[in-house]
Amino acid sequence: MATINDVAEKAGVSVTTVSRVLNNRGYISEKTRQKVYQVMDELNYQPNELARSLLRKHSNVLGLIIPSVEHPFFGELANAIESVAYQHGFKLLLCNSQLDSAKEREYVDMMRRNRVDGMILGSHTLEIGDYTNLNYPLVTIDRRIGDIPFVASDNENGGALAARLLIAKGCRKIGHLSGNMKLDMLSNLRTTGFEREARQEGVEFVTYQTELDVFDEQIYNEIIRKMFTEHPDIDGVFATSDLMALFVMKWCRTFGKEVPRDVRIIGYDDIGAASWYMPGLSTIRQPIKDMARRAVELLLEQMDDKPVERETVLPVELVEREST
Amino acid sequence: MATINDVAEKAGVSVTTVSRVLNNRGYISEKTRQKVYQVMDELNYQPNELARSLLRKHSNVLGLIIPSVEHPFFGELANAIESVAYQHGFKLLLCNSQLDSAKEREYVDMMRRNRVDGMILGSHTLEIGDYTNLNYPLVTIDRRIGDIPFVASDNENGGALAARLLIAKGCRKIGHLSGNMKLDMLSNLRTTGFEREARQEGVEFVTYQTELDVFDEQIYNEIIRKMFTEHPDIDGVFATSDLMALFVMKWCRTFGKEVPRDVRIIGYDDIGAASWYMPGLSTIRQPIKDMARRAVELLLEQMDDKPVERETVLPVELVEREST
Incomplete structure (x- = not known):
């Protein structure tokens, strides 16, 4: 040996x-x-095989990789996943990837060494192969990586609902802040649904791409400024996250545009701040608790060698508040 | 055996x-x-002694107990602690206690079984003895539990700074939303500093107690309503967290009080939302990154059997925005 x-x-x-x-x-x-x-x-070197099997048997730890728990959506998601994991007797290791692939790799390596029983990926910066040859229970949130089972909200319908609301309220030119369309993110289906609906209804729109995973006020403000400078006649905004939508709200107020009179704004997620901001932010609610529950269950099913649903798409809900 | x-x-x-x-x-x-x-x-039963020592040797995991990562302050704190831990080669296990003592006990039991190398307590619902007889590296944030080393911001000075700003701005009657004064929380020193300063300056104030660890919009609103109903002439508010302060802001706007003209508001923490809310929230900034760094270092020093500072009180900073 x-x-x-x-x-x-x-x-x-x-x-x-x-x-x-x-x-x-x-x-x-x-x-x-x-x-x-x-x-x-x-x-075929087996480092401390006994230790590994003991570790494996006793791990009862799940890993969660997200961009940053500081981002309100991911904070709420992490909270919900930790709760569900706990109910099933599992602890949660938290990895804020900060979109740093070296850091993400360390967590994947840890997985290889049997230190966690399964992992939920809400961020990925590595190549598909780095994950798919792990042969460990994996679940992704809102992203498609090879054959790994995923959990997502019904992004396409969410985008369509947002478009329909703004159009019904009389918007004639809609600014859309999307994610980075080069990434194979399921959340980009929000844009697909939105644009399809706007085209069908013959309403003009402009789409500006952002980095959904990044939480940087300056970057957001730069894109918002650019959008309103290039298209000062925008009278409706659909932002692909509530946080961005709140920055649009702030921008509008700073530059004398009244919400919703001059610009109607709708976000996506329904983070806590959407309800406690003034005016309250209309949004598409992601079923965060259900997504957390299904993600953990999908890991447990894989551990038990049960057949696993590859695609879990959960319904969204339009929440209308004062901003539209 | x-x-x-x-x-x-x-x-x-x-x-x-x-x-x-x-x-x-x-x-x-x-x-x-x-x-x-x-x-x-x-x-003197030793369960899987080999496994235990192996686990111990290889753990490289720190535990963090906080009320809820969904709360913006704790989300930012968890993010910072995870970053520092990672820099030192440690992973972070996240426990949202939700103020549930059974859940907190499970994490403490896990510690007993050598599954983490140290633990940072940002929440505690158990008796002092449950922690102090652990004989493991422990650090608390903002609370004094027996002889466990703690890290806190300079709460007393923070409270005094808040009082001084409101008084300098001309407030004649200040409403203060404090934490639960029955708990031995270091954050209650914010109230000590505030009240001392207000008394010295001869400015009237009323203090309403809340549960600092709880994040419940309804409970907050009920206390805020009570405060303004019983004292409609309040022209300044010092809330012991930014989140509460933001709810006060919302309440004021809903009931036609203009901020800062009618009511000046200052919070504590400097969470992200304090800067992106409109109007921007004045606050006392906790040095979250420094607190995280010191908390992790204090655990490492204990692991290395180095002498450890028992009290670490880091300076706060007054951040003035539009709400005052």
Whole structure:
């Protein structure tokens, strides 16, 4: 049976380095990390097999990767997932990826070392293959990565509902703040639904792309400024997140546009702030608690080798407040 | 050496029950749990000693107990703690206690079984003894539990700064929304500082107690309504959290009081929403990132058996925006 010395020798690194890779400690270049894992695979090296199985048996820990728990939507989602996980006897490891692929990789490596029983991905910066060859219970939120089961709200219908409300209220030119359309995000279906509906109704619209995962007031304000400067006649805005919608609201007030008289605004998510802002923000409510529940259940079903639904799309709800 | 069978027999329960207590699985009454732990202590039973030490050696996991990551202050704090922990090679287990002592106890039990290397307490519902006899690295945020090292912002000075600003702006009667003064929370020093300053300056004030850890719009609104109904001549408000202050702002606007003309409002924390609300909320900024950094460092110092500062009080900063 291969030892840690065999791995070190064949990989051309020190035993300390192998140990660091295994224990995820200290700085290791990506190249070295890959090399060590490759040699471990070749030699079929089993690091502390007993420990691994014991760890596995006793882990009862789920991992959650999100961009940042500071973002209100992800804060509410993390809260709901932790609650459901707890009800099933699991603890939750929190990873704020901050869209940092090195950090995300560490969590995926940890998974490889059997330190969590399953992982929920609400952010991904790595290549599809990095996830799909893990062979561990995985669930994604709002993104399609290979064959990994996903949970999403009915983004397309949500986008259509938003368009219909603004049009029914008389908007003639709608500004839409979408996510980054280059990413294969299910949340981009909000844009699909919105644009289809606006086209069908013959209402003019302009779409500005943002980074949905990023929470940066300055970036938001820059895009909002650009949109209103290039199209000062916009009389309705559909933002793909409530947070962006609230920044649009602030922008409008700063520049003397009254909401909803001059500009009607609708967001997406229904975070807490949507109801306590003044005026209250109309929005498309994501069923956060149901999404959390299904995500955890999908992990449990995989652990029990049960057949698993690949696509879970949960209904959204139009919540009308004062901003429209 | 005692076996799991010995423990079960002496405790008068099944082996399955002992196993459940050890693995924290399924429903176990608090009475049974205590009995099993007591017998384990009496028999000096070491469950899977090898597993425990391996787990211990490899844990690299810190635990964080907060009321709810959904609350913006705790969301930002959790985000900052996770970042610092990650920089030191540690992962973060998130526990939203929801002020549920059974849930909090499970996390403390987990600690006992060596599943985390240290724990940061931003919430506590258990008795002091439940923590102090753990003999594990512990740090609290904003609360004093026995001899456990704590990290806090300079609450007393923060309260005084808030009072001074409102008085300098001409407020003659200040409503103060404090935390629950029966709890031994360091954040209650905000009230001490505020009241001392107001008394010194001879300015009238009324204090209404709330549950700082609770995030419930209805409860907040009820207290705010009561305060303004009983004291309609209040022309300044110091709320012990920004979230409460934002609800006061909303209440004022709903009932035709203009901010800051009729009522000047200042909060505490400087959460993100304080800057993006309209009007911007004046507040006392807690150094969240520094608090997170110190909390993690204090755990690391304990792990390395270094001498540890028992009291860490970090400076606050007055942030003046439009609400005052």
